[in-house]
Amino acid sequence: MTNEIIEQIPECVRFNDEDAQALIRNKDVLLTLEDGLVEGFYNSVYSYSVTRAVFTDDERAAREQTLRDWYRRTLNGPFDDAYWQWQTFVGLVHIKRKVNNAMVSGMWGWILTYLSSNALEHLEANEAKAVIKALHSLQAAVMALISESYQRNMFVAVDKASGIKEALLMRLVNIEIDGMLDDARANGTG
Amino acid sequence: MSKQDDLNKITKELRMNVPDISGVMIASDEGLSIATDFAEEDAVRVAAVSAAASGLGNRISQNASLGEPEEVMVKGRDGLLLIYLAGDNSVLAVRAPSRGNLGLVRLEASSAAQEVRKVLG
Ligand code: HEM
Numbered sequence: 001m002t003n004e005i006i007e008q009i010p011e012c013v014r015f016n017d018e019d020a021q022a023l024i025r026n027k028d029v030l031l032t033l034e035d036g037l038v039e040g041f042y043n044s045v046y047s048y049s050v051t052r053a054v055f056t057d058d059e060r061a062a063r064e065q066t067l068r069d070w071y072r073r074t075l076n077g078p079f080d081d082a083y084w085q086w087q088t089f090v091g092l093v094h095i096k097r098k099v100n101n102a103m104v105s106g107m108w109g110w111i112l113t114y115l116s117s118n119a120l121e122h123l124e125a126n127e128a129k130a131v132i133k134a135l136h137s138l139q140a141a142v143m144a145l146i147s148e149s150y151q152r153n154m155f156v157a158v159d160k161a162s163g164i165k166e167a168l169l170m171r172l173v174n175i176e177i178d179g180m181l182d183d184a185r186a187n188g189t190g
Numbered sequence: 191m192s193k194q195d196d197l198n199k200i201t202k203e204l205r206m207n208v209p210d211i212s213g214v215m216i217a218s219d220e221g222l223s224i225a226t227d228f229a230e231e232d233a234v235r236v237a238a239v240s241a242a243a244s245g246l247g248n249r250i251s252q253n254a255s256l257g258e259p260e261e262v263m264v265k266g267r268d269g270l271l272l273i274y275l276a277g278d279n280s281v282l283a284v285r286a287p288s289r290g291n292l293g294l295v296r297l298e299a300s301s302a303a304q305e306v307r308k309v310l311g
Contacts, residue, residue: 159245161249162242162249163246163249165219167220167221171221171222172238175234
C-alpha cells in the first residue's frame with residue numbers, strides 16, 4: 001500500500017534521491033537543531049488545550065524521545081521501503097491516540113518553518129535551498145501516507161464490518177457531496 | 191438483443207407479472223443503476239442503498255450463521271423494498287406495497303433475480 005500511495009505523487013515533485021542526499025549531507029548542522037525542534041514542538045502541543053488533551057500526565061519525556069529518534073532516523077537515512085512503511089505505521093499509532101491529521105499537518109507546518117529558517121541561517125544558500133526542498137517533499141510524502149493509508153484502512157474495515165465495498169462507499173459519499181455542492185451553489189457559497 | 195435490452199425486458203416483465211410492484215432496480219454492487227423504472231430522481235439513491243443493503247445483508251448472514259443470503263427486506267409503513275443478489279456483482283431490488291400479495295412479489299422477484307444472473311453472470 002505504501003508504494004502505491006507514494007506513486008500517486010507526480011514523479012517530478014516526489015521526494016527523491018537528491019532530497020535524501022541533501023538531508024544526509026547536511027545532517028551535522030541539522031542535528032544541532034534537534035533540541036530546539038523537540039522543545040519547540042512539545043511546547044506548542046502542550047500549550048494548546050486541544051492537543052494537550054491527547055497526552056497522559058507523565059508522558060512528555062517519552063514523547064520527546066520518540067520525536068528525537070524520528071528526527072535522527074530521518075537524517076541518517078536510508079529512505080527505503082522500511083522508512084516509508086514506518087511513517088505509515090506512525091500515522092496509525094497517532095490515529096489510535098486520537099491525534100488527527102489536522103494536528104499532525106499543523107505541526108508539520110511548524111517543523112518546516114523552524115528547520116527552514118535555521119537552515120537559511122546556518123547553511124550556505126544553495127544547501128539551505130536543497131534542504132528546504134527536501135523537507136517539503138518529505139512532509140508531502142509523509143502526509144500523503146498518513147491520510148491515504150487511514151482512508152484505505154477505513155474502507156477495508158467498513159467492507160469487513162458491513163459488506164459495503166470501497167467503490168460503493170465512495171458512491172454514497174459522492175451522492176451526498178453532490179447534494180452539498182448543489183446547496184452551496186444555491187446559497188451562493190460555491 | 192444486447193444485455194441492456196435483456197435487462198430492460200426482465201424489468202418490464204416483472205412489472206407486468208406483478209402489478210403490485212411499483213419499482214424495479216437492477217444495480218451493480220458498486221451502487222450504479224443498470225436498468226430501472228424508478229423515477230430518475232430516485233434511481234441514483236435507490237441503486238446505491240440497494241447495493242449497500244445487499245452488502246450488509248451478506249455480512250449479517252455470514253456473522254449470524256444464516257447461510258447463503260437470499261433476500262433483504264426493508265419494511266416501511268407505506269411499502270417495502272426487497273433486495274436480491276442477482277449475479278456476482280449485481281443486485282435486484284423491487285418496491286411493493288406492504289399490504290400486497292407478498293408471496294407473489296417474492297416468487298417473481300427472486301426468479302427475475304435468477305434471470306438477471308444469467309444475463310450478467
Ligand atoms: C510532524 C508531526 C509528528 C511526527 C513526525 C511524530 C512522530 C511520532 C513518532 C515517530 C511516534 C512513535 C511511533 C511509534 O513508533 O510507536 C509518535 C508517537 C506519538 N505521537 Fe507523534 N508525531 C507528530 C505529531 C504529533 C502530534 C501533533 C501529536 C499530538 C498532538 C502527537 C502525539 C503522539 C503520541 C501521543 C504518540 C504516542 C503513541 C503511542 O504509542 O501511544 N504526535 N509520534
